[in-house]
Amino acid sequence: MANAASGMAVHDDCKLKTHRFIVFKIEKKQKQVVVEKVGERTQNYEDFTASLPVDECRYAVDDFDFVTEENCQKSRIFFIAWSPDTARVRCKMIYASSKDRFKRELDGIQVELQATDPTEMDLDVIKSRAS
Template structure:
């Protein structure tokens, strides 16, 4: 546990690809979501999976492991109450109850470093259960 805390407080190396994939998702709309993971050996945040433009929220949820932590950003398109097409970007920290304590600590303490790099996130969701990041939760937060 002490090593996990030490690694987190020293800061994670956030690879350039993390920002690049996010920027492409945000501005070019060529990706619907990006999933990030921490490589404990190299102390770096890496891109784990990228969702294509035709993929939706269900594919994002399926891309997140049930027994390990991950970060994800999701570009949520919706029609507002006044019939305007809008887009909001969500940052999701998925920390399942079945994941290791060390991983939970690393992801929780390293979150702000990644958030600083990903400029333009509108909302943040932290979820231990899949129900805490359900589509209805995302839709409600966006509107």
Template sequence: MSSGVSVNPQCLELYQEFKLRKKYKYIIFKLSDDLSEIVVENSAETGTYDDFLQKLPADEPRYAVYDFDYEKPGEGQRSKITFYSWIPDTAKVRQKMLYASSKDAIRKQLIGLAIEIQGTDFSEVDHETVLEKASRSA
């Protein structure tokens, strides 16, 4: 099921800068106020993982990409482009449905994602959980 939501071109422009030039550490996307398109809410050129998590609202859905750095034993520093579908249990039902049905609109246009994380509460997006997923994926 698709929601008919479009993706604002700025989302893709920032994502290209994020992916190719490593200009951003993360970008957070949300549905526009009229719910017609996905727009950039926030982006940061630097910041820790905790900084990023603090930008995710506790009771509203968001999408995000994060350049996840980690150490792989025997291989050194690695980094993976991680896509987040943040749909907290505490969000309104209508919001949850809209975000769930609109996810593919943006997900399909962000080429080069290595990992996808679905979060319904903060334990599912904590550093250890994502680190485990990053380490498992080749």
């Protein structure tokens, strides 16, 4: 089903829930969001950030595990809109106009983060937003 604002559809594979992280990209020819990469449960946050391209936009979902000050094991589902400064303007516009529609298709998102630079989503930022 296409998004009225951007004409972008969301492929059913985008709704997977058994991975550490999922990186999504917009297929321009098919005009839909598809899964580009999945991270297995054994992978960590560094593996996730390394899978994002340096000069192209992506959407990503990361299941971030952490330990609270009370020593409780917790998890937060992050939705990250990755839009690096080095990406083309048209790419940034397409991702920005499709973001809300795509995010609504995903279940369980607890924290949203917009990042244009790796420092905006480094581990310290994620930890502070998780708690």
